[in-house]
Amino acid sequence: MKVGVATESASGETRVALVPETVRRLCSLGWEVLVQKGAGAKSYIRDAEYVDAGATLMDSAADVVKCDVFLSVSAPSVKLIEQLPRGSTLLALLDPMRSAALLSLLAQQHVNAIAMELIPRITRAQSMDVLSSQATVAGYRAVLLAAAGSSRFFPMLMTAAGTIAPAHVLVLGAGVAGLQAIATARRLGAVVQGFDIRPAVKEQVESLGAQWVGVQVSGSETAAGYAKETTTAEQQRLQDHLSKIVSEADVVITTAQVPGKLAPVLITKSMVERMRPGAVIVDLAADSGGNCELTRSGQQVDASGVTIIGPVNLAAGLPTHASKMYSRNLATLLQHLKTDEGIKLDLTDEIVGVCCVTHAGKVRVHDGRVPTPEPASVAAGV
Numbered sequence: 001m002k003v004g005v006a007t008e009s010a011s012g013e014t015r016v017a018l019v020p021e022t023v024r025r026l027c028s029l030g031w032e033v034l035v036q037k038g039a040g041a042k043s044y045i046r047d048a049e050y051v052d053a054g055a056t057l058m059d060s061a062a063d064v065v066k067c068d069v070f071l072s073v074s075a076p077s078v079k080l081i082e083q084l085p086r087g088s089t090l091l092a093l094l095d096p097m098r099s100a101a102l103l104s105l106l107a108q109q110h111v112n113a114i115a116m117e118l119i120p121r122i123t124r125a126q127s128m129d130v131l132s133s134q135a136t137v138a139g140y141r142a143v144l145l146a147a148a149g150s151s152r153f154f155p156m157l158m159t160a161a162g163t164i165a166p167a168h169v170l171v172l173g174a175g176v177a178g179l180q181a182i183a184t185a186r187r188l189g190a191v192v193q194g195f196d197i198r199p200a201v202k203e204q205v206e207s208l209g210a211q212w213v214g215v216q217v218s219g220s221e222t223a224a225g226y227a228k229e230t231t232t233a234e235q236q237r238l239q240d241h242l243s244k245i246v247s248e249a250d251v252v253i254t255t256a257q258v259p260g261k262l263a264p265v266l267i268t269k270s271m272v273e274r275m276r277p278g279a280v281i282v283d284l285a286a287d288s289g290g291n292c293e294l295t296r297s298g299q300q301v302d303a304s305g306v307t308i309i310g311p312v313n314l315a316a317g318l319p320t321h322a323s324k325m326y327s328r329n330l331a332t333l334l335q336h337l338k339t340d341e342g343i344k345l346d347l348t349d350e351i352v353g354v355c356c357v358t359h360a361g362k363v364r365v366h367d368g369r370v371p372t373p374e375p376a377s378v379a380a381g382v
Contacts (some may be wrong), residue, residue, distance in 0.1 A: 003032070101355055135176040
């Protein structure tokens with residue numbers, strides 16, 4: 001059983017799918033691991049470390065893709081996909097809800113693809129949950145960006161020049177990224193408020209030392225624990241609630257996203273206009289439209305003295321630990337799929353059935369709908 005890892009082809013991607021620690025783990029299970037020379041360079045991993053862990057170095061990506069399972073952070077290039085063997089399996093972040101052409105190509109090539117962002121948030125799959133591991137990195141990095149862009153200290157300081165009041169930080173969205181942002185801002189000494197439409201996260205926000213300023217919306221959470229898309233009337237109620245607390249914040253970090261949908265607009269242009277000059281907004285939903293009306297993906301905008309930062313792929317800014325966490329997620333999933341003959345994609349399984357997006361030449365994501373586990377009778381061909 002051969003597992004392949006190549007240098008990431010996506011622009012700006014510094015992470016690598018496997019680190020030496022997880023190479024050693026897979027080799028101990030009897031799998032052969034192929035790694036392209038230099039694949040870990042942007043994550044500060046030397047080729048010699050992969051060799052010491054038991055991997056075989058390959059000169060090119062074309063050599064690596066001659067494998068049974070290909071691991072990647074983002075989707076491989078079209079050229080690499082066309083070289084993957086028929087019947088092989090790809091594990092990567094594929095953005096399946098917005099990548100119809102990519103899924104069609106994978107199906108045409110008879111490559112079985114698992115979209116790592118669709119790993120369900122259930123107890124059994126916690127150690128495979130890529131969205132959570134990478135959101136932890138993003139939440140941490142967002143606070144550092146905000147602190148660097150802020151005109152104020154985060155902590156309260158007692159100085160010879162007098163007392164400096166702490167910064168007021170508002171975090172919108174209390175998922176994994178939001179909770180990590182709250183924890184990091186608190187460590188830096190800021191006064192922090194946490195907002196969400198899911199009342200279930202109130203206790204988590206308060207346990208980190210933040211003030212809860214959320215508002216409840218009926219039916220606000222999916223069975224998988226994600227926030228649901230709100231109605232137009234609910235959005236107006238949320239914006240009315242947010243208007244005052246946003247205007248009083250020195251830093252706002254937004255993390256609200258709905259899988260497969262555009263991010264909800266929580267901060268309008270008029271709200272930004274009421275913020276103090278020198279305030280900072282870091283919008284983690286920039287890549288899916290943004291939680292702030294003025295956000296521009298991948299750009300920093302000055303709106304009458306308010307700095308709005310729209311970062312993309314924040315996890316790539318911390319590649320050493322982001323890669324380690326991602327590779328552990330992959331290795332755990334591979335162990336879940338492992339059989340004596342290699343790996344098995346059981347579409348009746350509550351994990352595999354949800355994240356497998358192409359199988360046996362067919363696309364399993366249609367009209368923006370996430371796959372679901374197949375009944376045992378269907379999977380058996382009954």
